[in-house]
Amino acid sequence: MRQLAGKSIALITAIVIGLGSIVPSQVIASDLGKKSDRERGHSVQLGPRPQYLVNDMEEGALKEELQACLDKKPKRTLFSIGHRGAPMQFPEHTRESYEAGYRMGAGILECDVTFTRDKELVCRHAQNDLATTTNILLTDLADTCVKPFTPAVIADDGSLVSPASAECRTSEITLTEFRSLRGKMDAFNPRAQTPEEFVDGTADWRTDLYSGPDSGTLMTHAESIALFRKLGVKMTPELKAPSVEMPFDGFTQEDFARKMIDEYRAAGVPARDVYPQSFNRDDVLYWIDNDPAFGRQAVYLEDAGSPGELPDLAELNEDRASGINIVAPPIFALLALDADNNLVPSEYAENLKESGFGIIAWSLERSGMLADGDNGFYYQTIDEAISREGDVMEVIDTLARDVGVSGIFSDWPATVSFYASCVKPSRNRTHRRR
Structure with a gap:
């Protein structure tokens, strides 16, 4: 991870787990005891959006590489993470949204986890x-x-x-x-x-x-686990910050964090198939200290709202020393522009790699039309270089080959699934000039 991990085949074709071990991303592992896509008769269906985006790209080596894959049979990949399912068109955290994300080739699906008045866990982005x-x-x-x-x-x-x-x-x-x-x-x-x-x-x-x-x-957390097991995908539940004061009727934050993991144990899901997430550092440390099998690949979500709020190298090293192995920042935090307006890794991204973290980026395709030149939160560090819809493929490519992310959350997983099914990681990246 410390030696230019973004240029390695491993970080394009694998998700980083544990202390640097990897799982091939182009095939859903059989450790869930379920059938493969082929055995189920289920095919990955990308629809027309990847072709639309590729055709809209600026001419260059990357466009040629992706065009050559448009008729290639896509594969399910852990590089593609269904952010709340496929909420660009389906209501988030619903069965229909999860099934759509699965069909688009996502190898990992997300349930944001909160709780009801009777302390039952359900999938909602926020409690309120x-x-x-x-x-x-x-x-x-x-x-x-x-x-x-x-x-x-x-x-x-x-x-x-x-x-x-x-x-x-x-x-x-x-x-x-x-x-x-x-x-x-x-x-x-x-x-x-x-x-x-x-x-x-x-x-x-x-x-x-x-x-x-x-x-x-709507789905309970336990129902999402059952669905994801049936589909044969891996799972990334996010423990959401409660809107109520904790403890809630005797239910503590630690109870909440423990109950989420307990529902995977009760369903017989092995820890290697779960990537628990939280913006709360204490939640991640709780899993590391009290349930290391699940804590080993717990994801610490970075909540900085602007580049100036990002932690420095010393802070990242402290997090790494505490046992945190994977960090997930917003896209803007990982990208910058060079003197020629090319997309390049940010200083923060380089610090993450130096600290030895696995990196997951969030969240693609939440900004609407890109060609209007005002793309908000996710593109704030690179908006100057984003001028057409096809530029999203350049964003994915830079995150994959140069930053070295091991997965990308997306509201429309087909786009990331297409890229990950196509790109040859060993090929040297050719930057375009503006």
Whole structure:
């Protein structure tokens, strides 16, 4: 890992686990005791998006390399991680979203884990996101919301004075009540005057096509484990920061961290198939100290909002010495621009490699259209060089070959799956010039 790991075949074709050991990423291991994709009759289906992105790329060696793969049979890969499933078009953390991510070749799927009033674990990105990710405001359970729907205040000239708002938590409802809800695309209309208008805010580059009354099936954490085992993929649960004060009715943060792991043990899932995550360093250290089999490949999520907030080399070395083996930063933290506007690894990325960490990047394809030149959080360090949709392939390539990430979270896993099924890691990268 310390010797230019980004240029090695291992970090393109493997996910880093434990103390540097690796698992081949182009095949789902048989250690889950399940059939292969071929035996199931399941094929990886990438759809038209990878071709669209490749065709939109600037001319160059990478485009030629990827074009040559457009008719190649794709493979499932651990390099492709389904971020909340496939939420670019499917309601996140639903059965339909997970199944879509699986079909797109993701070798790892994510359940963000929080808990209900009766302390049952469920898959939600945040404990308090039910107003924007489910239909709760349109049901009788709206009465449980800690902050009921409040309409937007709009001035006489049409300007927005204050946006519409609501806050509804899983910790205010039981598991039975949770199961009665349906997932929807994560969004809200800030100008809403009614709950119906509030839930109708999906971005125009996403879709509500798969958010009907017969879809959006919410999942418990245990149900996600069962589904992922059936599909034969690996699992990366994220222990979400509670919105309630802990302990919650006697339920401590350590209880929460332990219960999440216990549900894998109860299902008979080996630790090597699980990558537990948290933004909370104490959660990761708890797993390392109390359940080292799972802690060995626990993922410490970096929560910096800008480059100036990233830890320095000394801080990274301290984390490494504590037993943390894998760090997952946002994409912007790992990339920078050189004098010719080429994408290159950031200083922080080089420090991660020097400290010996495995690196996972989050999250691709959450920024909408790239050609508008205002791509927000994930591209803040490189936005100057992002001018077309096809540039996302350059981002993946730089993360893979130059930074040396072992996996990429994506809201549309097919894009990463295509890249990982195509690229020959031994081939020298040719930078494009702008």
